[in-house]
Amino acid sequence: MATLVLLETTATNLRNSSLPAVTAARELAKHHGGPVVGVVIGTSVAAAAADAARFVDKVLCYDNAALSAALAETWAPALAAAVKETGATALVASATSTGKDVLPRAAALLGAGMASDVVAVQGAKSFRRPTYAGNVLTDVEVTTAVVVCTARQTEFAPAAPAAGVGAVENKAAPSVDALGSEFLALHATKSARPDLTEAKVVVSGGRGMKEAANFKALEELTDLLGGALGASRAACDAGMVPNDLQVGQTGKVVAPELYFAVALSGAIQHLAGMKGSKVIVAINKDPEAPIFQVADYGLVATWESTVPQLIAEIKKVKAA
């Protein structure tokens, strides 16, 4: 039967963060034997639904003035209605903040079992997922007729467009009741840099950066490499950088081609968010710092004595 995938959009486009969910849905669909059906929810999202249709067999579009904010109170009933109407046996989303908020509520409405933040699809109802801050991989099996899961974005490749463009079917939303919940504002972090979860290079600073002003040096390195800036929880908690830069178990999970960990000890909770990176570079003055146990290249030195020289050296080889 059909596999549904929640496709998050802007007003006009499918968000890149949903492309890993499409890949996970395609894998699940092999076991479930039906089409991959995208679900687009929002206000005036016809253009976005058309864009999303390039990736799936069909799009169900819940376009309603009351659905503009991604409130679980209104989006979960729309997803549950879509599952019931199509007789779908699987519902997937990327493990974005919206996916993590909305999918469990949809699972409750469906009485369905859910696997969170899965890293592999192992069968129609079985998944592999990290637990204990990524120190354990746990295989789980959902026992209900409908299975719900969120997919970890770094573990499923972004989907390419499908061979054909799917049809878009407009659906009337079930009675929309936000239960008094109201979106007020989004204070977006403005950055010209790529998204932390999508960047090819991530430069993260830890507690050893000592103060916010010192992150300027890391920003220069970041921009030189066209990367995104990250940080450990300790650096975020100390107020050096905003919390949405946090990489780790309780922050974002990243897997870039190149990860710099600067003045960052590498607590288990931080490693949980970056050890899937292809190449890890650690710069730390403490030779015993746990970060060196996962680093491909380690340099025992202070950031002050290293980062400016690193910037100059990279400029030199790039110019050569």
Place this chain on the structure above:
Amino acid sequence: MKILVPCKRVPNPELKLKVGGGAVELAGTTWQVNPFDEYAVESALRLTEKNKGGERSGEVVVVSIGPKDTATQLRQLLAMGADRGILIAGDDAALDADLVARTLKAVVESEKPDVVVMGKQAVDGDDNQVGQLLAGYLGWPQATFLSSLILAADGKSATVEREVDTGVEQRRVRLPAVATVDLRIIGKKAVRNEALSGPDVEWEDTQRLASLKGIMAAKKKELKEITAESLGVTGGMLVKTLRHESPPVRKAGIKVASVEELVSKLRTEAKVI
């Protein structure tokens, strides 16, 4: 204001885990309150206080599902200042997020709190589901991943800030509701009950420790032990755990002696710059 705070005990997250024969070896571990839940208790206490250690109004009830010795963790929370505890007999191996949520729903229906405040996830299972499931089962609004929670003076709504992928989102929710908290909820100005305190109130940016007086007082506080059956909870798990294993170990690489050597390796060996 009555606040229910569901709490889970978890193995000490700083200890190295042994995984073998498809299972996580937990014998001999030390147990503690899930850090996010401890922050939820701290938040709940702040919502019932005029200021730090000041006049209180309201009740904080902590509830956990676990084996008998989970009483130790609940007593710690009572020593922090929670008023009352409920321990529902249970075993992690026979629980999934859904069954926990349905059990908590029964607790909510009997306790009738104004708001449920809980951690966004337990750091052992890392599910991040129970709060959302509970809100779904109750038909209540949900406010997840909170970095701020301000209760309106009339006790009928809350203004919250949520940690989302792109920044911080502000919402208003009607009470009763389920709130799940992120780490920043223990910020100096993150939590406030407008019925009790003004915008100048400031807290310490960490959770409180139990005082000796608190520990003594906790011994006399009510800690009720009940069963899920007595709450009328039926049915089993929807998600079975099949096996656990250790992830592949990432090999430590090499130490380089200089920045020049590092850049050269990144250029010619790893080919990433």
